[in-house]
Amino acid sequence: MALASKYSSKDVEQKWYDYWMEHNYFHSEPNDKEPYTIVIPPPNVTGILHMGHMLNNTIQDVLIRRARLKGLNACWVPGTDHASIATEAKVVAKLKAEGINKSDLTREEFLKHAWEWTDKYGGTILDQLKKLGASCDWERLRFTMDDTMSASVIQSFIDLYNKGLIYRGHRMVNWDPEAQTTLSDEEVIHEERQGHLYYLNYKLESSDEVLTIATTRPETIFGDTAICINPNDERFAHLRGKKAIVPIVNRVVPIIEDEYVDLEFGTGCLKVTPAHDENDKMLGDKHGLDVIDIFNDDASLNEYGLHYAGKDRFVVRDEIVKELKDSGALVKTETHTNKVGTSERTKAVIEPKLSDQWFLKMKDLAEPAIKAVLETEEVNLFPKKFDNTYRHWMENIRDWNISRQLWWGQQIPAYYYGNGKEDFVVAKNREEALASAKAKTGNDSLTDADLRQDEDALDTWFSSWLWPMSVFDGVVNPDNEDFNYYYPTNDLVTGPDILFFWVARMIMAGYEYTGEKPFTNVYLTGLVRDADRRKMSKSLGNSPDAMKLIDDYGADGVRVGLLLSAAAGNDLLFDEDLCQQGKGFINKIWNAFRLIKGWEVDASIEQPEASIKGIEWYTERFKEAGVEIEDHFSKYRISDALMTTYKLVWDDFCSWLLEVVKPEYAKPIDKKTYDAVIEALENNLRILHPFIPFASEEIWQNITERTPEEALIINEWPKVEKGDAEILADFELATQVITGVRAIRKEKNISFKDELELFVMNTEGFSERYDDIIKKLCNLSKIEATETSKDGALSFRVKANEYFIPLTGAIDIDAEIAKISEELEYTKGFMNSVSKKLSNERFVNNAPEQVVAVEKQKQADAQAKIDALEKRLAALK
Secondary structure, X not given: OXXXXXXXXXXXXXXXXXXXXXXXXXXXXOOOOOEEEEEOOOOEOOOOOOHHHHHHHHHXXXXXXXXXXXXXXXXXXXXXXXXXXXXXXXXXXXXXXXXXXXXXOOHHHHHHHHHHHHHHHOOHHHHHHHHHOOOOOHHHOEEOOOHHHHHHHHHHHHHHHHOOOEEEEEEEEXXXXXXXXXXXXXXXXXXXXXXXXXXXXXXXOOOOOEEEEEEOOHHHHHHOOEEEEOOOOHHHHHHOOOEEEOOOOOOEEEXXXXXXXXXXXXXXXXXXXXXXXXXXXXXXXXXXXXXXXXXXXXXXXXXXXXXXXXXXXXXXXXXXXXXHHHHOOEEEEEEEEEEXXXXXXXXXXXXXXXXXXXXXXXXXXHHHHHHHHHOOOOOEEEOOOHHHHHHHHHHOOOOEEOEEOOOOOOEOOEXXXXXXXXXXXXXXXXXXXXXXXXXXXXXXXXXXXXXXEOOOEEOHHHHHOOHHXXXXXXXXXXXXHHHHHHOOOOEEEEOHHHHHHHHHHHHHHHHHHHOOOOOOEEEEOOOEEOOOOOEOOOOOOOOOOHHHHHHHHHHHHHHHHHHHOOOOOOOEEXXXXXXXXXXXXXXHHHHHHHHHHOOOEEOOOOOOHHHHHHHHHHHHHHHHHHHHHHHHHHOOOHHHHHHHHHHHHHHHHHHHHHHHHOOOOOOOEEHHHHHHHHHHHHHHHHHHOOOOHHHHXXXXXXXXXXXXXXXXXXXXXXXXXXXXXXXXXXXXXXXXXXXXXXXXXXXXXXXXXXXXXXXXXXXXXXOOOOHHHHHHHHOEEEEEEOOOXXXXXXXXXXXXXXXXXXXXXXXXXHHHHHHHHHHHHHHHHHHHHHHHHHHOHHHHHHOOHHHHHXXXXXXXXXXXXXXXXXXXXXXXX
16 A cells, blocks of 8 residues: 555554554553553543643653563553542532532532532543553553542551541641632642731720731731730830730730740731631640631631621721721731732632641651652652752651541541540441440440541542552552552652652652552653743643644654653743644654655665665664663653654654665665665664654554564564764764765755765875765765865865865856955955954953953954965965
């Protein structure tokens, strides 16, 4: 069948993905081979493919396809994360559009809707990953809410609780009023925002004196239970032991002293609201203050907000400022910039809130994880610069708030049987809980109806931190064959933004449950940004449609485009032109293949010396590139590995080797050369396959008829061996000679059809190994040594060697002399003007040093050009 004149990704990509799936090339089972395992960072089940996913999964696919070609038992486990906050928000919004409120549903009814939504939309991103070429073992697909995965999560909770690491505490937490759930510290994004500093007067009890206090949140005065001054502040020494009156509320509160107060900030006085600020809570505990929670779960004010009850906090802020002003309590307002905590998921402003929550003690869990990365290097972060970030986070770790006020997620396995805070047991199911409750209380009359399971769900990350183990059922059943074979995994590819959220926690869980690392290497990709260095996001509208990119440029083109701009650990400044460059690269390879397949092969023709030498060189060049590529992969410089491959194929194979070996127009090629070129092409396809899987398989299958066992995807990675340095150096010099001759042809407009002679003063003692190639590619009748320069010839240098091309007959000597003479005259005039400027002492003494240096460089360049022109003129005359 004739090859298509143009490569069409639309005709190729689905065909080969279906073929790979049909022959089960992606699937892995334990065997006697060395395993190579990657677990996917599970994308949110709510998600669609974005640029970060594209980059991350392209890199994973490159690694897994290369491992497959290297003969390893490659297993890439795919999956999705139930994303409790994001998914619940989607389902709530859908129900609201249908006129249904979540509060009107039972938990079971709501979960039914959540599962229906997940079943309908949850597979979207996985289908898109297939379009990208992701060669995951789809038979091993996991979802963090699967029964087996949930069983792992519940068992982990029970185990950690029984070890005394999980506890229930009344603590200040980060409250997301939109999702109406707590968040861990890592899920809070601190944004710099411009607001105001409000100066308020608090009257002193039984006095006309007032105390001025600065606050950014006037709406929280309803929760004020004290005023605090610094005991070292002489300005307020007379206030010790006195009381103040909160404006509007008219609550009498004590004036307390604590060195926590910053003497320089605001007025030096601090209003204390223990229910709504972590530092205020600390002061409240220390001084035994009342705690008044003024907010409902949606951040509207409750009954403590008096006439503002039911109104949103920000609405109240605007309205209360007016009331304070009208009452004379507002002294002044200043513009003020401060950091505001916002929810990573909903973007809502976080409200500090006191709440009963479940926590996991982290300090002891962190110790082996710190040691593994920073001391023994059992786990390696790439690039190494992230070690310092990891150290900072891990050495300052806080207990993890693992409970969420959500229904979508694993429900906390704590069962209450009484009214007290400690009247609960932790168990796998209700049956075990009832037995435990009876044993704990000694009350055999307890029934299932007496049990009430904790309403909260576990933080999504509490399931994700088990991922490398739970995907192989290693938490519930650690002795199973899969877990023992595939764990620990090899590489993890993820973004630095979840280094603590996910990576560090997986390392902690791995050592806690198995005594082993969960993976050996962590490759941290950069974040994908636009040309203005903004992080790509739907909200900014600066993120291209991933599927449209694939449609426009092909999956291979997009993969190349992403990787060309993805230096290890650095942010990727995405430019769609790079995808066009990737598409162009695919077309270049396709056209090279069409050229080769278009040659007529004649077994009776003797192999030309130029072809012999060209193939000899390319064999060694391929080896040299192979060593470079191996080194890049070992250091997770995936972009550099692609660039080495790109240059090898584009420059060395297409631009040099094919030019060296291609037969004269309309003439056949000898079989030895043709077979060697096909072999070189096949080797190229082997190292190209991880980067451009579709196009490489298409060309591979078109070279000759292949059985399924001979598919490129399961072929062999070329052997890595050192190239011959002498051969490579000789060819490099030969290319410089060829470039020199071609430059003269172009400059003098000499047709390639016109044969030239080349004379060389071989001062360097260059090898004549590639003279046949130089002759062919430059159309030379001869290359001859000379002891002296050639009159009437143009020349060029390669190192100390000088080359001469006699031009008699090839050009009009008189016209060339006239042209050079005119250029020489102009250059001398330019030189004269620069020299005059430099001879002017006033200019030299007064002009900036850099300006004088530029003029001196111009003088030196002009002199060098004059010398070269005079030499060429002398040779022509």
